[in-house]
Amino acid sequence: MRENKRGAKRAFSAEDILGFAWNVSFFLLMLAVICFGNIQSGTNYYYYGVFFLFIGVTVAETLLDQNWYRHIYLPLQTIWYGLFLLLALLSSLWASSFDTTMLPLSRMVQIFALTFCLCQHIRNNNRLDDYLQILLAASLFLAVYLLARTPLSQWFSGFLGRGTGYNSNDIGLSMAISVIVSFYLAFVRGNRKYFALTVLSVFVVVLTSSRKAIFMSGMGVIMLVVFNFRARKYVLRVFTILAVTALVILLIFQVPQLYQVIGVRLETMVEYFMSDHDADYSISLRSFYVGIARSILHEHPFLGIGINNFSYYVRAFGSTLSYCHNNYWEIAADLGVVGLFVYYWFYLYLFIKLARQTLNGHKSALLFITLLVQFLVFEYGIVNYYKVQSHLVIAAAYCAAMINDRRASSREETS
Numbered sequence: 001m002r003e004n005k006r007g008a009k010r011a012f013s014a015e016d017i018l019g020f021a022w023n024v025s026f027f028l029l030m031l032a033v034i035c036f037g038n039i040q041s042g043t044n045y046y047y048y049g050v051f052f053l054f055i056g057v058t059v060a061e062t063l064l065d066q067n068w069y070r071h072i073y074l075p076l077q078t079i080w081y082g083l084f085l086l087l088a089l090l091s092s093l094w095a096s097s098f099d100t101t102m103l104p105l106s107r108m109v110q111i112f113a114l115t116f117c118l119c120q121h122i123r124n125n126n127r128l129d130d131y132l133q134i135l136l137a138a139s140l141f142l143a144v145y146l147l148a149r150t151p152l153s154q155w156f157s158g159f160l161g162r163g164t165g166y167n168s169n170d171i172g173l174s175m176a177i178s179v180i181v182s183f184y185l186a187f188v189r190g191n192r193k194y195f196a197l198t199v200l201s202v203f204v205v206v207l208t209s210s211r212k213a214i215f216m217s218g219m220g221v222i223m224l225v226v227f228n229f230r231a232r233k234y235v236l237r238v239f240t241i242l243a244v245t246a247l248v249i250l251l252i253f254q255v256p257q258l259y260q261v262i263g264v265r266l267e268t269m270v271e272y273f274m275s276d277h278d279a280d281y282s283i284s285l286r287s288f289y290v291g292i293a294r295s296i297l298h299e300h301p302f303l304g305i306g307i308n309n310f311s312y313y314v315r316a317f318g319s320t321l322s323y324c325h326n327n328y329w330e331i332a333a334d335l336g337v338v339g340l341f342v343y344y345w346f347y348l349y350l351f352i353k354l355a356r357q358t359l360n361g362h363k364s365a366l367l368f369i370t371l372l373v374q375f376l377v378f379e380y381g382i383v384n385y386y387k388v389q390s391h392l393v394i395a396a397a398y399c400a401a402m403i404n405d406r407r408a409s410s411r412e413e414t415s
Helices: 014-034 045-064 076-093 098-102 105-121 125-149 168-188 194-207 211-226 234-254 256-274 281-299 309-316 327-359 363-378 388-414
Strands: none
Touching: 014 045, 014 125, 014 168, 014 388, 045 105, 076 098, 076 105, 076 327, 076 388, 098 105, 098 309, 105 388, 125 168, 125 194, 125 388, 168 194, 168 211, 168 363, 168 388, 194 211, 194 256, 211 234, 211 256, 211 363, 234 256, 256 281, 281 309, 281 327, 309 327, 327 363, 327 388, 363 388
16 A cells, blocks of 8 residues: 555555566566676576566556557667667678677677666656666675675685676676765765665675776766765865775775785786786786787778677687677777777767766766766776676666756746
C-alpha cells in the first residue's frame, strides 16, 4: 500500500509493481556485470538469465503505458552505438581474421539492447535517482563480497580480486565510479550518509592496486568540488578537499601496508616518466602496444584492420595475445580514423551539452560530466568500447542531459 498526497492509502498499481520489478532486475543485472562476470563466456547462465529478465521487464513496463506508441523513442545514444556496432560488423569484410572480429560483437549487441532499455526507462529525475541508488547498492555488494572472500591477511597483498578470478582493473573501475557517485550524493546533494560508502569505496580502490582507479577517484572528487560553483563556503570546501587529497597521498606513502599495495606502483610510474623507462614494466608494455597500433594506423589509416584484429595482428607477429590497453589506439588500429570519429563524436556531443547544463546549475549534469571526463582521460589506459558498465553510465548521462533539457524547456514555456 502507498499513501497519496492527502494521506489516504491506495493499492499498488501495475505500474508500481513493474517499477519495482525493473529496479530489482537492474540490480541483479549490475551484479552480473560487476560482480559475477568472471565465468567463462558461454557458461554465465546467471548473466544470461538477468539479461533477458531486464529486457522483458522493460518491454512490459513500456507496453503497459496506454500511450506507449507515443512515448517510445529512438535515443541518440542508441543511434550512436548502433552506427559503431554496424561499422564493427562491416569491418569483418576487410579484416585479417573474420573469426577475431566476431569475438566482441556479441557483447556489443548486448550493450546496444541494454542501453536502449535504460534510455526507455529513465525519463525523469526520480528514475535517475533510482538508477544511482541501484548502482551504489551493487557496488556495496561487490565491496563486501570481495572483502569477505579475501582472507584478511591478503587484503594488503595487492590487486584485490585477483584471487577470486576478477580483473583488479575492472574492480577498480567499478569502485571508482562508486566513489564519484557516492561523494556526489553526499557532498553535492547533501545526503551525508553516503560519505561512509565513499570511504569504503576508496579503501577498496586502493586495495586493487589500480593506478587508473585511484587517479579516477581523486580527480572525480576534486572535479565535483571545484565545479560545484554554487555551493556555500565554496573556497573553504575547495581547500578542504585539496587538504584531504594531500592527506590520502601522505598516508599511501607513509603507511607501510598502503605503500606496499599502491605506493610502490605510483613511485615506479613517476620514475618511468621522469628518468627510467625500464622502471615500470606495465607502462613500458602498454607503450609498446601503442607503438604497434600507430604502425597499423599508418598502414591502414581510414578503416583499420577490423574490429578486435589488433590482438590478431600482435599474435601473428610473434607477441603474446593481447589488446592495446588503450581505447583510442585500439579503435584507431581496428577501425581507422573513421572508427575514431564514429565512436567519439557522441562523447564530444555529451560533453558540450553537460558542460552547458553544469554552468546553468543542473546538479545531475555536474555528476555525469565528471564521469565522462574520467572516461575521456582514462580510456588512454583501458579499452572501454565493449564494457557494459561503462556504457550503462554513458547512457544514463544521456538520459540526465535529456531530462535537464526538458525541464529547461518547461520552465521557459511557463515563464
